[in-house]
Amino acid sequence: MDKTNPDNSGEFFDQFLDDYYAECDEHLVSIRRALVLLEDDIGAAAIDRPLLDGLFRSFHTLKGISGMVGLTAAEQLAHHLESYLRELREGTLVLSEPGFEALAAGVSSLQAVINARRQDQPIPSVDEVADRLQTVSSAPVSSAPQTPETPESDVSITRWLVEFTPTAELAERGVNVNSVRARLQELGQLTQAKPVVKGAGEIAFEFIVATGADETALASLKADGLTFKPAPVEPATRTREAQVVPTIAPASVVRVDLDRLDDLLRIIGELVISRTRLEDQLAELKRATPATVWRPLQETSQNISRQLKHLRESVMRVRLVQIGETFERMTFVVRDLARESGKKIIVQLSGGQTEIDKYLVERIMDPLMHLVRNAVSHGFERVAEREAQGKRSEGLLSLSAMTAGEKIIIKIADDGRGIDRNVVLERAKAKGLSYGDAAVNDSALLDLICSPGFSTRDQADRESGRGVGMDVVKRALEDLGGHLSMTTKVGEGTAFTIELPLTLAIAEALIVSVNGQRFAVPQSAVREVLEIESASTKMLENNEIISYRGRPLPLLRLARVFEMDSQRGAAFHVLVIGEDSNAVGLAVDRILGQREIVVRAIKDPLAQTKGIAGATELGDQRVVLILDIGALRQFALKSRH
């Protein structure tokens, strides 16, 4: 184990371990991001200065705090990483391939050491990596000293000199040097931020910002005591290279325990239920109350509803993180795996700014990693094989994310071998998983690959395209309320699409009645609501259909799916779900209304059933089941064939 500080001060600082881990996490995220950018600069004469500065400072800080908590292995690594970065910054070294590899290895090792301490595992040795870093740091590769990149001047951009004088009153209002700087950075590029002393000794700050915005945008600054004028033409020469960069961790950021956010959301959920109850009670009151009294009450109730919605959205936003961080971690894994297997793979990321709930992102990490590993190990061919097929020698792995309504859609696609369904079918037969000889489409192929009997750890799996653990992946995603689908073509590649619900806890829902029982239908799944007369339905082969926008829309009677008696009245309601050729109409007796519901999962297998996604309560303590539209839609499509 690592040494503690003399005089037991290491133990004194143990109380800061949580803060330490949290800060390490933050720094490691930005370090990884920087390394991805840095890889493009291998061999370059001049590297983006802020990039190097950021990396240098991160390693420097990690060195400091690791030393304080007594994690000497991390302190040592950070120290070597910092030294290498110092050489790069000062221009005494050019970034070489072995240099970059050593950096990447150093970062991986640093992460491993911190994780080991976190999980109370023995700390791995860092000597080998430290040696590598020292070797590349002292390699005498000289180059021309780096010139800092100056932004190209654009005629339409003006440089302004903005002066800010801080006072206690302004600080109380939230106007301080950080907030001013942030505002100016929104306006344009900040090239200077320095303190100055005015005539009588007061302290002020001078900023130079280059912006295309006109004076009116700057005029709002006056209200906070800022003055501005066109900046002098000569950019101020800086004696010390202190370029203005956005600060990594401004002092106005708070770290929040995920548990506390969950508590907040639960309380909000209870508020939603109470308000719904209020609404019901107000409705009852309406009959016996004069309008002048009742209407303001109703308005207040609606205001509360609106405010609750904003509150919930704000809290949910706190839990949201950008999926780009996860993607970047996967990029690292791909690089390592590709190198190990002698393949060349380029990773293309898009939609990294897509926000996803932190709860979800932690739980999809493993399934995503699994799919990515499979792609690298089984999907991509080696360079020679690719070139023989006329493909580019580097394989392309694309990771993308986007939101669609209340879902987040993540796609992992490769341009590798694709999955050969004949091989899969043979393997399935050999394992006794009969699938008949019916045409096997991609969806059925995925089902096969994900069936528990299919995945084992033998050589034959390599040919079959996907190997170990697909059943685990599918189940993990379904547990989160998500859905996995796949398309593949032999010789061209495979794409996996993951759909996940964006918000976990609260949803808008339509409340419907089927055979006297109430159900909730997530609003996001419903495209349209129709009122249909029973007489207007027709039969097409074995399917009941109605005419919808000039096309036949097959109906799915919920009463039938749930094996209930159905009372066919003169009219009924249809909820249109799905799109175009996949559209289906869910037939219910009546639509009772629309509500915001708190979604509760049904955890016990005794009560789980296909077609039901969860349960909720509408304020009267009576449980209402929530329909699983995805499953119902699949059921409808299946029963059509």
Next chain:
Amino acid sequence: MEPFILFELAGTTYGVRSSFVQQIEMIEDVATVPNAHPAVEGVALVRGQVIPAMNLRTRFGFERIQHDLRSRLVVINTGNRVVGLVVDTAREFIKIPADAIEPPPEALTGLSGRYLEGIASIGERMILILNLDAVLDLEYTPEAAVEQT
């Protein structure tokens, strides 16, 4: 001496260790779950959690009766699962000494024999001690029923 909760079902007294009983409720609204096992009446909302309500009469093969004011939902928490059991009545709370519990005789036939951990004799009374794991375990898969329609 261990504390037990007792409840009645079709004239017979059953007992479960009170450490497994989270709470006992009146039968309020139970929402029917479609295509569930016939012994599962539906789900109920208990302490913010949605739990299954299993009708023990059906489970043990007895004739089902209408709920009345004495019917109770005994909420069992085994640590892994939380399930409610619908019983005729549940009022008693007694301590049973370990040596009063005997293993169920092999000759005991009928469904309910499978679910017993033992039988306690307290004076003239016979209390059937339930094996909760067996009671809560169903091999039935609800998905199969939907596939058949």
Next chain:
Amino acid sequence: MNNILVVDDSPTMRRMVITSLGSLRRVKSTQAGSGLEAIERLAIEPVDLMVLDLNMPDMHGMEVIDFVRSHHAYRNIPIVVLTTKGEEASRTQALDAGANRYLTKPFDPRQLADVVGSLLKVS
């Protein structure tokens, strides 16, 4: 009541410093995450001592020392500088520029408290 300004871009480090100073009496702390913030604090409230990290974004700790020592109102504020291993050159530079003391990270919390305490008594 003495006001100690703790300047470091790492929130964890700031907290560690403040906790180390917890044993001192009649002392309160203020935090700044950068050199600019630190100077803003000086402008807004009375500061009796600064604990300063050298390597910070935007404005290096050395520039902060230069600025503070060149201003007549703040010239005499005691400054304790925190350096890391391998920064020996910076240490002497900092002392030359006007820092009163330095401590190397990882530092002993009691030592920090002693140094700060004694500097406060003298001024």
